[in-house]
Amino acid sequence: MRKFLGKRAGASALSLLVLIVLVFFLSRLTGDPTALYLPVDASLESREQFREINGLNDPLLVQFGRYAWDVLHLDFGQSIRKAQPALEVVLQAFTWTLTLAALTMALVTVAAIIVGSIAAFQVGKTFDRVATFVSLIGASAPDFWIAIVAIVLFSVNLGWLPTSGTGSVWHWVLPVSVLFIRPFGLILQVVRGSMISALSSAYVKTARAKGVRARPIIFIHALRNAMLPVITVIGDQAAGMLNGAVVVETIFGFPGVGKLMIDSILQRDFTVVLAAIMVTAIAIFLMNLLIDIAYAVLDPRIRY
Incomplete structure (x- = not known):
């Protein structure tokens, strides 16, 4: 190891x-x-x-x-706009982005694994068709369009949710929901395909023949062997969320590193831009390392 x-x-x-x-x-x-x-x-x-x-x-x-x-030595210079160390400015914003991405990915992962596994177990039935249709729509819809439509519908017309800020739980609903849709659709498709392959394997057929209930078959026998491609997609989507939150954070006025980069570019505070790039890159490298560790845990053959 x-x-x-x-x-x-x-x-x-x-x-x-x-x-x-x-x-x-x-x-x-x-x-x-x-x-x-x-x-x-x-x-x-x-x-x-x-x-x-x-x-x-x-x-x-x-x-x-x-x-x-x-x-x-973690010295990225001074922010011209804020007269603070650039790294300090970036880390303050990155905390918000990391919280938003972690919360969204946790919800996405749990929902996609549950729905995708059930859809694979009921392949060809109504639940599977509905889940596949919803996932395709989610994977195809652009984030910026969903964000604008969500603001018009839920904030402007209905007045249910705030359009920007982080003052309360309700301020997080729209950003998390918009970021949720695309990775949910993509991960659900991968879970479904991988689980269909796992559920058709010999050991699952043996478990069914022995009378093992559906839930242990799905979430114990088949899911672990189906997780390697799923982890790959989860890692890619998590890394993409750190990079791709720029548009969503800007639209919703969320004080994350994406909005900070846009503001810094417009105001020519390039020491902050460079610091933000480096911090985001390091976070992605660490995330990929965790994915490699998860590979090795799930399939010991990968270590060799």
């Missing part, structure tokens, strides 16, 4: 190093930083002073070395 996890951690560390290189050099392609951070009518003396203070007069490799060293 240690060797297996060591290989996965090494691959993640290499990917993170590549990301640091890309983030640095791509950020330099945005143009002269003085044009981003200083007023248009700033004097040449002010521009030169800005370059000197921020080390922009040094060779590019020297700047990269300093940037990589600072990143390794």
Whole structure:
């Protein structure tokens, strides 16, 4: 297990190093930083002073070395907009995004596994057809359109739910519901397909022949063997939710890292943007490592 996890951690560390290189050099392609951070009518003396203070007069490799060293020490610079350490600003927003994503994925996972398993057990029947139809609609509908329709219907027309903020439980209903729909549809389809294959296996037929009830057959005998592809999709959807919450957070005014990135780009606070990219990437790498651990637990053959 240690060797297996060591290989996965090494691959993640290499990917993170590549990301640091890309983030640095791509950020330099945005143009002269003085044009981003200083007023248009700033004097040449002010521009030169800005370059000197921020080390922009040094060779590019020297700047990269300093940037990589600072990143390794979790120093992403100062937020120009908020006059705070960029990492501190990002972590405050990331806590909201992580809470929203974790809550949504927990609900999605439980609902998709239960509904998908029952649909596979009743394949071809009414429940299966309804579940398949609902999942296809959910997997196909774009998040931004669902969010706008939900605001118009439940907030503007009916006045049941608030449109933005996090002041109460009711403020979370619309963002969680909108983020719930797409991964629920995708995961339900994978659970259903994987469970149909597992339920047609010999050991399940033997359990049925021995008179084992339906619930143990579904959730004990078949589900564990059907979980590997399901875990893959859950991991992909969870990572996608961290990245894809930008639109939903912006529409609902949710104070997460997605909205923070949009605001920082519009206000040219690029130290915060770079910090947000790195924090999100590290979170995704850790999530993928947890998925690898779950693989190894469910199927010991993967360790070898």
